Amino acid sequence: MSRLVTSTMAALCSLAEKRGYSQADVMECVVSESGGNIIVDIDHGSFPSYKGQNTRDETSNAPRCRPGAALTSILSGFGFKKTTSCSCGSRARQMDAWGCDESAKRLDQIVGWLEEEAKKNNYPFVRIAAVAIVKLAIRNARRAANQ
Numbered sequence: 001m002s003r004l005v006t007s008t009m010a011a012l013c014s015l016a017e018k019r020g021y022s023q024a025d026v027m028e029c030v031v032s033e034s035g036g037n038i039i040v041d042i043d044h045g046s047f048p049s050y051k052g053q054n055t056r057d058e059t060s061n062a063p064r065c066r067p068g069a070a071l072t073s074i075l076s077g078f079g080f081k082k083t084t085s086c087s088c089g090s091r092a093r094q095m096d097a098w099g100c101d102e103s104a105k106r107l108d109q110i111v112g113w114l115e116e117e118a119k120k121n122n123y124p125f126v127r128i129a130a131v132a133i134v135k136l137a138i139r140n141a142r143r144a145a146n147q
Contacts (some may be wrong), residue, residue, distance in 0.1 A: 007040050009032055010034070019048040025144065044082075045072035045092030065145040067103040068095030071110075072138035086117050100142050103134075131137050 009030075016026045029044035041047065045068045072092045082088045091113050095103045103110060111130045118125035 005040050005042055007038055009038055012038065012040060028069075028076055045069040045096065045112060051107070064096070065100035065141045066096045067098075067100050067134075067138045067141040068092030070141040070144070071095065071134060074133055074137055074140070080123070083121065085117045085120065087113070088117065098111060100138050100145070104138050107131065107134055 012026060012030070013023050016023060026046050026048050029041050029048035031041050033039075045066075069092060070147040072088070091110075095110065098106065111127065111134055114130045114134070115125050115127070117123075
């Protein structure tokens with residue numbers, strides 16, 4: 001279940017900037033907007049904090065590579081959204097905790113997660129497409145971390 005909080009766009013953007021992310025990086029976690037207030041899903045992969053984990057690389061002060069957030073963004077662009085019964089948010093956070101190198105090593109595991117969720121939700125699944133999407137997410141996350 002997602003945890004939703006009320007905030008303002010200015011507060012979200014300030015938090016994102018402090019943690020090394022752009023406004024575009026975090027917009028996926030905004031659920032709704034009304035009258036200057038926003039509702040934010042703090043469990044979404046694009047939210048700039050993970051239960052107290054530092055979102056910057058400890059050694060270089062550069063933003064951490066976030067392949068889970070990148071994968072969430074790609075899948076969201078195809079119209080796939082988290083449901084209350086899926087493990088998507090926790091798996092995206094796990095990928096972000098692993099970073100790009102470890103996520104690349106665990107490509108088969110991540111593709112397996114996608115297949116599992118596709119079957120649960122009666123979505124079509126094509127393994128070669130899933131592999132390409134996960135690789136694209138990792139590549140996008142590396143690029144974002146190196147900007």
